[in-house]
């Protein structure tokens with residue numbers, strides 16, 4: 103085996119530069135809440151591979167199920183015949199799905215599944231347009247990136263994009279142009295009003311196939327959609343026959359303390375998209391809708407070589423069982439309370455310039471005052487880049503944690519089965535780094 107530095111040099115030479123890395127190191131293995139690098143360094147993982155390994159790295163029951171399936175059947179192509187893990191997975195998922203959503207199609211990645219949902223909406227309504235949220239992230243393939251509005255890097259110099267995409271503000275004060283202390287009702291009323299303007303000025307309801315929203319906006323800053331906003335969207339969609347699609351790729355499958363984040367609002371979409379945590383690292387995504395809606399697709403319009411791979415489905419079945427057997431949602435609730443308590447305590451220290459602590463379950467964000475605040479409470483522009491600095495220094499100190507959005511936001515996505523002790527260790531590193539980074543910012547200011 104080559105030395106760690108040589109491996110990194112090899113990667114820098116031969117891996118496409120368009121792939122960004124949080125750290126210039128090589129991951130060798132992962133177990134539970136930790137990853138080990140080829141240098142021997144061990145890091146606590148509060149990223150879960152961006153919200154994927156929710157049951158910890160290489161959960162023994164999940165890995166075993168995948169290994170067993172590998173020796174039985176790997177590629178049971180979904181257009182040749184049904185396969186057992188596909189059907190068994192549906193059987194495991196049915197009890198936790200929103201009522202009435204019982205017809206499934208499995209894909210590989212989140213982006214593919216989002217695009218599939220749009221295809222269903224367009225074919226079912228025979229309409230073209232899609233309304234998406236300012237700040238949304240739906241993936242990097244052409245259709246998905248055309249509906250992404252979290253950062254220009256995802257679409258820069260890539261036009262022409264998929265046409266027929268219209269944007270409306272998501273109720274996050276930055277996106278809607280309000281100060282941070284705006285009350286929820288004002289924010290939601292404003293956003294629903296803007297949506298009505300989009301429907302009367304840009305995309306007629308009779309041309310609008312779907313409204314697509316992340317139930318908790320992810321890449322855009324980890325902001326849960328308020329219940330009243332989702333209710334408003336539901337009303338608008340019902341009134342105009344528009345398909346309401348919830349993207350639960352990042353926030354689904356226990357991440358927010360419920361099986362799906364939509365349960366916090368009780369609002370039911372027409373289609374839901376899921377991926378990531380569903381199979382704890384094996385590539386699997388899917389969409390679910392009512393049978394009457396999904397059956398509008400003619401046989402042959404859905405499919406894909408690896409769609410609903412048998413090994414991924416077997417892993418997902420194991421995940422569904424572990425969620426029950428290991429009382430994962432109870433752990434999320436307990437750790438979430440501890441995480442929020444620790445972050446609110448940090449927020450009390452004004453020197454740390456934390457402007458917001460938000461989220462649900464173990465999908466939590468801390469926002470530092472950013473230069474995009476409204477003029478009235480603009481903190482020093484020196485805070486620009488603070489989230490990336492924190493993330494980099496955390497990694498140097500043994501904690502993997504990610505920044506997100508164009509604002510100064512750090513996102514916490516620890517494993518859903520993280521222990522109290524591991525959470526404490528991670529928070530210790532985070533606090534130390536935040537104090538260090540903010541004190542150097544404050545000294546310069």
Ligand SMILES: Cc1ncc(COP(=O)(O)O)c(C=O)c1O
Nearest residue numbers: 211212213239240241320351352
């Ligand atoms: C909300 C959301 N939708 C879609 C995607 C795209 O998923 P994938 O990277 O598997 O294509 C992501 C990925 O981060 C996501 O967070």
